[in-house]
Amino acid sequence: MTWTRLDDSWTDKPQLEHIDYAGRWHYLAMIQFCCRNDRHDGLIRASDARRASDHPDPARALSELAAVGLIEVVGAGYRIVEIADHVPPPWVAKKQERDRERKRRERAHKAGDHSLCDADHCPVAANVATTVTTNVAANAGTGRDGTGRADIATGSENVMDWPTVVPGKSGEAA
The missing domain is CATH 1.10.10 (Arc Repressor Mutant, subunit A)
Structure with missing residues (x-):
């Protein structure tokens, strides 16, 4: 508004x-x-x-x-x-933003989420673990390395050697 x-x-x-x-x-x-x-x-x-x-x-x-x-x-x-x-002075927008953030913390506190609380003002906040980390990569991917094919150096089975199912023939491998 x-x-x-x-x-x-x-x-x-x-x-x-x-x-x-x-x-x-x-x-x-x-x-x-x-x-x-x-x-x-x-x-x-x-x-x-x-x-x-x-x-x-x-x-x-x-x-x-x-x-x-x-x-x-x-x-x-x-x-x-x-x-x-006629335009609101700059301090009004800053106050609105501070009020919005304060209200957000207040609602979270009332709902039992003390992760946004200040430890100086909320005794429960001191016991809340703050293990939030920043986003370190824009695309985290799947977390897997490699092409998806078996590693020849370790002697594991090659993906191309797996049995394949032929459509229309249930349970039979080609």
Whole structure:
């Protein structure tokens, strides 16, 4: 879930005074698009800016927003001028990640899995064996060496000498 910061007096902005409700809604939808997609610079492609909301005439809305200085045309898109006032600060994302990890450890602890617990805070965690190893190979394979044929040096039987079953003749070897 994402969120957007709006000042209590956001609707009182003088730039919004001459913009109709549909245009204001389109501007808010563009801000939320940036918040949802971590566009802290406020840059939006022209195609994304046009379909940010259900505005009946998005080209008109964009030109009105640009005329009052809320957005500016840059390259093949637009930039929301005051985006820093609306996107969550970086500490919010970090806090969300810490909270998510804390909750994961808490749920595991309640379920009896103490492998994620901190030994300083959970007496059971000190007794849990931590034998987890990292993935040492991208393709571990079967764990067997060789081609699958018998080793001639050891004198073992060659794979080609094994009896084969002929289809249609049950139990008879060729």
